[in-house]
Structures are given as C-alpha cells and as structure tokens.
Amino acid sequence: MSSKPLQRLDRVVIRFAGDSGDGMQLTGDRFTSETAALGNDLSTLPNFPAEIRAPAGTLPGVSSFQLHFADHDVLTPGDRPDVLVAMNPAALKANLADLPRGSTIIVNTDEFSKRNLAKVGYAASPVEDGSLESWHVHEIALTSITVEALADFGLTRKEKERAKNMLALGLLSWMYSRPLEGTEAFLKAKFAKAPEILEANLTALRAGYNYGETTEDFAVRFEVAPATMPPGTYRTITGNAAMALGLVSASHRAGLPLVLGSYPITPASDILHTLSGMKRYGVTTLQAEDEIAAVGMALGASFGGALGITSTSGPGLALKAETIGLGVSTELPLVILDIQRGGPSTGLPTKTEQSDLLQAIHGRNGESPVAVIAPQSPSDCFDIAMEAVRIATTYRTPVIVLSDGYLANGSEPWRVPGVADLPDLEVEFATGPNDTDDKGEPVFHPFLRDPETLARPWAVPGTAGLEHRIGGIEKADVTGHISYDPDNHDKMTRLRQGKIDRIADTIPDLEVDDPSGEARVLVLGWGSTYGPIAAATRLVRATGLPIAQAQLRHLSPFPKNLGEVLRAYDRVIVPEMNLGQLALLLRGHFLVDVQSHTAVRGLPFPAADLAEVLHKSIAQTLEGVQ
Amino acid sequence: MSTGTDLGIPALGGTQGVPRLAEDTPRQTKKDFTSDQEVRWCPGCGDYAVLAAVQGFLPDLGLKRENIVFVSGIGCSSRFPYYLDTYGMHSIHGRAPAIATGLATSREDLSVWVITGDGDALSIGGNHLIHAMRRNVNLTILLFNNKIYGLTKGQYSPTSDVGSVTKSTPVGSVDHPFNPVSLALGAEASFVARTMDSDRAHLTTVLQAAAEHRGTALVEIYQNCPIFNDGAFQLLKDRDEKEARVLNLVHGEPVRAGNDHVVVRRADGALAVVAESEAEPGSVLVHDAGDEDPSLAFALSRLDDGSMTHIPMGIFRSVSRPTYDDQVRAQVDGARSSAGGPADDEDLAALLRGRDTWTVA
Numbered sequence: 001m002s003s004k005p006l007q008r009l010d011r012v013v014i015r016f017a018g019d020s021g022d023g024m025q026l027t028g029d030r031f032t033s034e035t036a037a038l039g040n041d042l043s044t045l046p047n048f049p050a051e052i053r054a055p056a057g058t059l060p061g062v063s064s065f066q067l068h069f070a071d072h073d074v075l076t077p078g079d080r081p082d083v084l085v086a087m088n089p090a091a092l093k094a095n096l097a098d099l100p101r102g103s104t105i106i107v108n109t110d111e112f113s114k115r116n117l118a119k120v121g122y123a124a125s126p127v128e129d130g131s132l133e134s135w136h137v138h139e140i141a142l143t144s145i146t147v148e149a150l151a152d153f154g155l156t157r158k159e160k161e162r163a164k165n166m167l168a169l170g171l172l173s174w175m176y177s178r179p180l181e182g183t184e185a186f187l188k189a190k191f192a193k194a195p196e197i198l199e200a201n202l203t204a205l206r207a208g209y210n211y212g213e214t215t216e217d218f219a220v221r222f223e224v225a226p227a228t229m230p231p232g233t234y235r236t237i238t239g240n241a242a243m244a245l246g247l248v249s250a251s252h253r254a255g256l257p258l259v260l261g262s263y264p265i266t267p268a269s270d271i272l273h274t275l276s277g278m279k280r281y282g283v284t285t286l287q288a289e290d291e292i293a294a295v296g297m298a299l300g301a302s303f304g305g306a307l308g309i310t311s312t313s314g315p316g317l318a319l320k321a322e323t324i325g326l327g328v329s330t331e332l333p334l335v336i337l338d339i340q341r342g343g344p345s346t347g348l349p350t351k352t353e354q355s356d357l358l359q360a361i362h363g364r365n366g367e368s369p370v371a372v373i374a375p376q377s378p379s380d381c382f383d384i385a386m387e388a389v390r391i392a393t394t395y396r397t398p399v400i401v402l403s404d405g406y407l408a409n410g411s412e413p414w415r416v417p418g419v420a421d422l423p424d425l426e427v428e429f430a431t432g433p434n435d436t437d438d439k440g441e442p443v444f445h446p447f448l449r450d451p452e453t454l455a456r457p458w459a460v461p462g463t464a465g466l467e468h469r470i471g472g473i474e475k476a477d478v479t480g481h482i483s484y485d486p487d488n489h490d491k492m493t494r495l496r497q498g499k500i501d502r503i504a505d506t507i508p509d510l511e512v513d514d515p516s517g518e519a520r521v522l523v524l525g526w527g528s529t530y531g532p533i534a535a536a537t538r539l540v541r542a543t544g545l546p547i548a549q550a551q552l553r554h555l556s557p558f559p560k561n562l563g564e565v566l567r568a569y570d571r572v573i574v575p576e577m578n579l580g581q582l583a584l585l586l587r588g589h590f591l592v593d594v595q596s597h598t599a600v601r602g603l604p605f606p607a608a609d610l611a612e613v614l615h616k617s618i619a620q621t622l623e624g625v626q
Numbered sequence: 627m628s629t630g631t632d633l634g635i636p637a638l639g640g641t642q643g644v645p646r647l648a649e650d651t652p653r654q655t656k657k658d659f660t661s662d663q664e665v666r667w668c669p670g671c672g673d674y675a676v677l678a679a680v681q682g683f684l685p686d687l688g689l690k691r692e693n694i695v696f697v698s699g700i701g702c703s704s705r706f707p708y709y710l711d712t713y714g715m716h717s718i719h720g721r722a723p724a725i726a727t728g729l730a731t732s733r734e735d736l737s738v739w740v741i742t743g744d745g746d747a748l749s750i751g752g753n754h755l756i757h758a759m760r761r762n763v764n765l766t767i768l769l770f771n772n773k774i775y776g777l778t779k780g781q782y783s784p785t786s787d788v789g790s791v792t793k794s795t796p797v798g799s800v801d802h803p804f805n806p807v808s809l810a811l812g813a814e815a816s817f818v819a820r821t822m823d824s825d826r827a828h829l830t831t832v833l834q835a836a837a838e839h840r841g842t843a844l845v846e847i848y849q850n851c852p853i854f855n856d857g858a859f860q861l862l863k864d865r866d867e868k869e870a871r872v873l874n875l876v877h878g879e880p881v882r883a884g885n886d887h888v889v890v891r892r893a894d895g896a897l898a899v900v901a902e903s904e905a906e907p908g909s910v911l912v913h914d915a916g917d918e919d920p921s922l923a924f925a926l927s928r929l930d931d932g933s934m935t936h937i938p939m940g941i942f943r944s945v946s947r948p949t950y951d952d953q954v955r956a957q958v959d960g961a962r963s964s965a966g967g968p969a970d971d972e973d974l975a976a977l978l979r980g981r982d983t984w985t986v987a
C-alpha cells in the first residue's frame with residue numbers, strides 16, 4: 001500500500017511521446033493492458049511517423065501513444081492530454097500545443113542537452129527558461145535513473161538506457177495505481193530467451209514504480225474507479241485484430257475456408273500478419289506480388305467455393321479496381337478490406353482519413369455497383385467483418401469494408417461474444433440443375449437468380465453436371481452465355497444494381513439517438529467518426545441543447561429509412577475526414593442540402609471542436625438562418 | 627528470417643489429387659469436352675488447331691470433367707474456355723495466373739489450366755506470369771504466341787520482332803522482344819516447352835507431359851494469326867525450310883538440326899550449331915530436360931537469334947521441385963493436425979478470448 005494520499009479521478013488522458021526508437025507504442029500498449037485489467041473503459045490513439053526510424057531526436061521522428069481511460073464509458077482517445085510524458089525535447093515541442101495549461105508534463109531531463117535542444121530549434125531549455133510555467137512539470141532524469149538502477153547488470157550503457165521506457169511505465173503505473181503483474185508477465189514471455197534483458201526491464205519497471213513512491217516530487221497518487229460495463233468477459237482489441245477475428249469467425253460460421261490474398265501496406269498489414277498465424281483455423285494467406293494479384297487470388301478462391309478476402313489501403317484499392325469489377329460481373333462473393341489512410345497517392349501512410357468513400361462506391365469502370373460498409377469503432381470491426389461476409393455470400397457480390405488507420409491501430413475494451421451467438425452464415429452451393437431447356441430437359445443456368453435476393457447460384461468446380469463458364473464479358477440473362485444484345489445489357493446492368501439495392505431489405509434501419517425528442521439538428525457521420533461525434537453530442541447536450549445523432553455503417557446501399565431521417569430535421573450536419581464525400585452522396589440521392597463539415601488532418605476530430613461546430617449550427621437553426 | 631521446416635512432400639504427378647473417372651465408365655470423347663458455344667475465331671486461325679488438340683487430348687487424362695478448370699485472360703486466344711465443356715473463367719487482361727493461383731491453392735482436387743496470349747502473358751500480365759513460375763504453382767499455362775495483339779486488331783506485342791510494321795508501328799517497332807522460353811527459364815519455371823499449333827502430334831505429346839508435371843508448366847505455342855501476322859512461323863512449317871531450322875528436343879538424345887548439323891558445347895561452354903562432320907568427338911549436346919541447372923536449357927533457348935535460323939522445339943526443362951500450393955496446404959493441414967483437427971466452437975471461443983481477459987460480473 002502506498003503511503004501517499006490517494007485522489008479519485010473520473011477520467012484521465014495520458015500521452016506518451018518520444019523518439020521512434022524509444023518504445024512509446026509498447027509503453028502505451030502495456031499501460032492500456034494494465035488499465036483494461038482494472039476495468040476502466042478506454043480508447044487509444046497511437047500516432048507514429050511513416051519512417052521506421054527517422055533521424056533521432058527530430059520532430060519528424062516523434063512517436064506518441066495517447067490513452068483515455070475513465071470510470072464511465074469512453075468514446076474517444078481524448079482531445080487534450082492531462083499528462084504528457086516527453087522523453088526528449090522533440091516530443092515536448094511536437095505535443096505542447098495540445099496540452100491545456102495546468103496539465104502535467106513529465107520530462108526526461110537527460111535528453112535536454114544543448115545538442116538535442118538545438119535539433120528542434122530550442123535556443124534555451126524550455127524546462128529552465130520559464131516557458132513551461134503554466135504547466136505542472138516533473139523534471140526527472142529518466143535515463144540516468146534507469147542506468148543507475150541497472151548498475152549491477154552486465155549490459156552496455158546503450159542496453160541499459162533502452163529500458164527507460166519501462167521506468168516511465170513503472171512511474172505512471174504508480175501514479176495511476178495500475179498493477180504491474182500484467183506487464184511483468186508480458187515481459188517474461190517476450191524476453192524468455194534473454195534472461196538478462198528481462199531482468200533489466202523488470203528492474204527498471206519496479207524502479208519507476210518505487211521512484212513515484214519515494215520521491216517527494218509526487219505528493220499524491222490517483223485512482224480511477226472501474227467503469228460499469230455490461231457483464232461478460234472482456235479483452236482489449238485493436239480494429240485490425242478485431243477485423244481478423246471477425247473474418248475467422250465468419251469463416252467458421254459459414255463453414256468455408258478463408259483465403260486471404262494480400263500485399264503489405266500500412267495500415268492494413270497487421271491483418272495479413274494476424275491471419276497468417278491462424279492456419280490452425282483453416283486460414284490460408286497468400287502474400288501476392290502486388291494488389292492486383294492479391295485480389296485475383298481471392299477471387300479465384302471464391303470461384304472455387306472458399307471465402308476470398310483481400311486486405312489493403314487506398315493505393316491498393318485503386319489497383320484492385322478492375323478485378324473488383326470482374327467480381328461484379330461474375331457475381332462471386334469477395335470481401336475487400338480498405339484500411340484507409342491519408343491520400344492522394346502515397347499521402348500520409350500512418351495517418352487516418354476517410355477519403356476512399358467515393359472510390360469504393362464509384363471507383364470502377366462501367367456501372368459496377370458493390371456493397372460498401374464501414375465499422376464505427378475498433379471492436380465494431382469484428383461485427384462489420386461478419387456483416388461483410390454475410391452480404392458477400394448471400395448476394396454473391398464484392399463487398400468493400402472501409403476501416404481506417406484510427407480504428408485499425410486504436411484499441412478499446414471488447415466484450416467477447418459467445419460463438420453460438422454469432423450470426424449463422426451457412427451458405428448453399430448449387431448441386432444440380434435449376435431450370436429446364438426448350439425440350440423440357442433439366443439444365444443448369446448459372447445466371448438464373450434467386451427471386452428474393454437476385455443472387456445467382458454459386459456453383460463451384462467439382463460439381464458434376466454444372467460445368468459452366470463465367471467471365472467479364474456481358475452475359476445473357478439466365479444462361480450466362482456471351483451476349484452483346486442491347487436490351488440484355490440494359491437488363492443485366494439494372495439487375496446487378498437491383499441486387500445491390502435489395503441488400504437494404506436485410507440491413508437495419510438507421511437508428512437516431514435523440515433522447516429529448518426535440519432536436520431540430522441531426523449530426524450524421526459514417527464509420528470511424530462515431531466516437532468523436534458521440535462525444536461532441538454529449539458536450540452539446542450537457543449545455544442543455546437538443547441534438548440528434550446517427551451513424552451510418554451501411555453506405556451502399558443506404559438503410560431504407562435514411563431519406564426519411566434526413567427530411568425529419570431542419571438541418572443535417574455531416575462531419576467527415578475528407579472534403580465532403582458522404583455529403584455529396586446524400587445530396588445526390590435525397591436532394592437534401594446537408595451541411596458538410598470536414599477536416600483532413602490525419603487525426604480524428606477533437607470532440608470539443610466538433611461540439612463548437614454543432615453549437616453554431618444549432619444556434620443558426622434556432623435563428624432561422626439556413 | 628528462418629528457412630522453415632522441410633515439409634517432406636513426395637514427388638507427385640500433376641493431376642494427383644484430382645478425382646478420376648471410375649475404371650468401368652465409358653471413355654470420354656472429344657465431344658464430352660466440346661461446349662455448345664459457337665467458336666468465333668477468324669477462319670484459318672491457329673487457335674482452332676490448338677482447341678481441337680486440347681479437346682482431343684483431355685479425355686486421355688481420365689479426369690472427371692467437372693474437376694478441370696480453364697482460366698484465361700483477355701485476347702483472341704483467351705476465348706478458349708468458352709469452347710470447352712469444363713468449368714472456366716474468362717477473366718481480365720493479364721491476371722489469369724493470379725486468379726488461377728488462388729483457385730489451385732485452395733482446391734487441390736482441381737486440374738487448373740491457364741490460357742493466355744503473348745500480350746496477355748508478357749505485357750500486362752508479365753508480373754503475374756513470372757511470379758506463378760517462381761512459386762511453382764501447380765498450373766499448366768498455354769501461352770499462345772502469335773507475335774501480335776490479335777483481339778485489338780494488330781498492334782505489335784512484346785514478342786514481335788524488332789522492325790515489325792503494325793498498326794501502332796507504321797515505321798517499324800523498335801523495342802527488343804522477349805523470348806518466352808528464355809523468360810520462363812530465367813524465372814526458374816520447373817517445366818518449359820515450346821510447340822506449334824499445326825503439329826497436332828507434337829502438341830499433344832507436349833501437353834501430355836505438361837499435364838503430368840506437378841508445378842507450373844509453361845508451354846509456348848507458336849500460333850498463326852492469318853489476319854494480322856500471317857506466316858509468322860511459316861519458316862518452321864515449310865517442308866523445305868523447317869528441316870534445318872527446327873531443333874527437336876528429345877530428352878536423352880543428341881540435339882540435331884536437320885540431317886547433317888548438331889548442337890555442340892564449345893570449349894568455352896557456349897552452344898553452337900555445327901556440321902556433324904566437324905563436331906569434336908564428345909562435344910555433341912545430349913539433351914537433359916531434367917538438369918537441375920537451367921543454364922543449358924537457357925543456352926538452347928538463345929540459339930534463336932530472332933531470325934528463326936535455329937528454333938528448338940519440345941521440352942526444354944522438366945524438373946521436380948516443391949509446389950507452392952502443396953506447401954501452402956501442408957502448412958495449413960499441419961497446423962490443424964498438430965492442434966488436433968479442424969477448429970470447433972470451443973477452439974474459436976478460445977481464439978476470441980485471447981490471452982488477456984477480465985470479467986465483469
């Protein structure tokens with residue numbers, strides 16, 4: 001038990017920031033695990049450069065990990081940190097602007113040398129020149145304390161210094177009353193083969209914890225009580241991990257082997273990594289020569305009756321376009337995961353954006369409709385993956401899933417579902433003739449559709465009597481033979497669109513959250529903006545103003561009641577991390593003049609900024625300004 | 627990086643794992659493999675002869691028809707699958723090897739064939755072709771080389787001779803062509819052969835060997851396009867000309883050019899065609915298609931200097947090396963069997979829980 005007074009907080013936002021080589025992502029991950037184990041709700045935001053190791057000590061090399069945890073439900077990683085851990089001057093400089101005055105900064109003074117200060121353009125040390133007066137600064141020689149704590153170890157100085165992130169973690173764990181057992185177990189597993197490194201890390205971790213306990217610099221300790229969450233078994237999960245688990249679960253529930261074709265690309269690669277370790281679940285992963293081959297392999301596997309999946313980011317989606325069109329034309333199930341990042345071109349590989357919406361919906365030659373859906377939180381990636389498989393197999397169509405870097409790398413607690421509660425995704429392959437020819441003989445027609453879904457039969461090679469040819473050339477309705485007939489093409493084009501439209505029959509209506517029932521303004525988002533929008537809505541409602549909120553998970557087709565929802569409000573605001581792509585679609589589909597609010601900063605919307613926009617919009621509506 | 631484990635996969639035939647017709651079923655015929663679709667190539671197109679040869683030879687494989695799949699790209703030749711009554715996919719330009727890789731890897735029980743043209747395989751699809759061969763996926767690839775883009779009405783292709791006057795090169799093409807056999811050998815394809823549309827017997831023998839090969843079999847078929855590049859291979863068909871020009875490769879036999887010339891290995895290791903009477907004793911090259919080292923096969927392919935003076939035909943290389951699809955399946959099967967069989971609900975539940983959970987009561 002600690003001898004220091006304990007102060008209770010309801011929420012805390014911590015940001016760990018350091019050089020790319022300082023291990024900040026790992027430190028953040030571990031703090032997240034400790035926090036999850038205590039039962040706090042939480043949300044995280046890793047933020048790192050595209051370069052593996054940008055020059056040490058420079059601004060471009062700063063890597064950070066933000067964590068928001070609370071005794072109530074958490075919607076975002078937090079706008080502004082309460083505590084910044086700055087491992088060097090670059091980390092301080094890069095993050096100071098986000099730090100409200102009065103918040104806490106822990107600086108590693110060892111790194112504040114003249115040289116390091118000069119690297120980032122500090123003429124004098126901000127720690128010494130009084131420029132941090134408005135913050136509560138703890139100056140700690142994290143590096144030398146670590147080296148000292150490891151004095152008895154037969155390691156080089158460099159190796160000892162490397163454990164400084166564990167010292168910082170130990171200190172923060174003490175500050176916020178987090179248990180160390182989880183991290184200890186983690187380190188034991190990670191360094192099982194390097195006992196001395198393991199001991200050094202454990203020693204540094206405990207030294208950090210004890211430092212908090214003994215030094216006078218820290219007068220109080222904090223505590224954040226567990227959040228009330230529905231009963232169940234929980235774990236923390238990132239969006240990419242949830243996506244992989246969702247796909248494996250879908251494969252299990254569909255009884256189909258999963259075949260992933262993929263070409264590495266940030267921020268989607270972790271899905272390939274994770275699935276490549278799941279062979280035991282019948283998962284085959286094929287690392288292709290490029291994105292075109294990757295989606296081709298997936299489509300080939302689908303033709304053979306497997307669950308063909310491909311994972312990528314925006315640049316890869318562009319390369320896959322023609323093959324997705326082939327999937328549209330051959331009407332085979334195919335799931336395409338686009339983990340969006342900043343564009344155009346290479347853009348901002350490690351930053352988030354929602355700018356592939358129009359590419360997903362329209363980015364192919366010809367009338368080439370596909371289903372498009374988007375998860376709204378890291379854990380929702382699990383459900384969206386299952387939904388993608390449901391739509392793809394039921395309607396025999398490509399389905400594009402639009403996640404993004406924020407969801408992919410961000411984590412939150414996830415209530416682990418029971419396997420029996422997962423949707424039943426069983427599919428039926430064609431087994432025999434489905435029609436008769438002119439002479440009344442039984443025949444198989446590969447493009448004879450299910451009257452309800454308009455889906456064609458999935459007849460896989462190996463099925464005797466159903467031999468047939470499919471391809472990208474226009475096919476005659478029903479028989480699937482090559483056809484250049486004008487009327488047939490018109491009909492087939494409408495049938496393919498009609499099939500996608502019919503997906504709306506099996507998706508839930510858009511739910512609107514409007515507790516007072518008096519809102520005249522609706523804020524409507526899609527995908528990953530759910531958290532920030534919900535948090536902003538909360539802030540607005542806390543000031544007594546009514547506002548309605550809704551989030552689209554289905555973007556093609558839209559839920560059936562969307563038009564009705566849009567028309568029920570005086571004003572609809574659509575925040576997006578692009579230049580108004582959903583707004584364009586809504587205007588085009590429904591002739592509703594929605595108000596677009598956009599930002600493409602590579603980061604999620606800060607809830608407070610959004611709340612301000614919503615406030616203004618409500619005020620204008622009340623004044624009758626349109 | 628580590629090298630992984632030796633999966634200990636034994637050498638298998640190309641169609642091992644593909645269901646066969648029962649012994650007592652009546653033999654299939656060409657008709658069984660002929661679809662009801664009208665063939666729409668130009669009159670005299672070399673593709674007809676190849677189609678007839680394939681339809682005639684497929685029954686010999688004794689495989690269940692429903693377990694044979696032809697995947698093609700785009701081009702005149704890529705219409706091929708429509709005319710065969712098997713499963714088929716006429717895909718998109720250049721991508722057939724990738725699509726076929728996904729299919730073959732996920733379905734051990736299928737005999738997967740790729741139909742492609744010189745433009746389809748070597749221009750837009752060059753990347754997929756070399757990677758399929760490098761991986762050694764169990765596919766039989768028939769590359770119809772007419773040295774022209776047929777379907778788009780006669781532009782030069784990556785196999786067209788320098789100086790080809792075509793629709794897009796009115797004063798002659800300037801880019802150096804690929805020799806598909808050299809390319810395939812460079813990509814370490816485990817089976818590489820060349821044959822001719824008009825030589826039904828040779829075509830059939832080569833196809834038979836290609837089908838029996840486990841791994842990627844690349845068969846270049848010289849194919850005449852009477853409309854846009856007529857007579858491209860006439861020197862190899864003409865009774866008087868072909869004798870001296872065609873080097874018929876037979877495993878274990880000396881490589882001869884006509885009655886009186888042979889291929890020799892010179893002292894510096896290079897190959898040359900010389901009069902038999904002048905050949906140093908012991909210098910005549912005896913063809914070894916099973917040579918692990920592809921250098922000699924490559925040197926043979928380079929005897930063609932572009933003038934069609936010496937064109938080796940037949941099987942350049944046929945070696946056994948582990949196939950991609952067998953190994954991928956072995957890894958999945960291995961992971962499953964060492965975990966005690968396919969995953970059940972309990973296994974999935976454990977996966978979902980992961981290693982670090984907590985309970986809220």
Ligand SMILES: Cc1ncc(C[n+]2csc(CCOP(=O)(O)OP(=O)(O)O)c2C)c(N)n1
Nearest residue numbers: 700701702703719743744745746775776777
């Ligand atoms: C993406 C794309 N680019 C271009 C084309 C046009 N195109 C169709 S076939 C072809 C060339 C075919 O030549 P080859 O592969 O030699 O086949 P051939 O017709 O000679 O049998 C081209 C350029 C296409 N269908 N798709």
Ligand code: SF4
Nearest residue numbers: 667668671702776851
């Ligand atoms: S254009 Fe040439 S290759 Fe194409 S079908 Fe006609 S003859 Fe054959």
Ligand SMILES: [Mg+2]
Nearest residue numbers: 743744774776
């Ligand atoms: Mg051609």
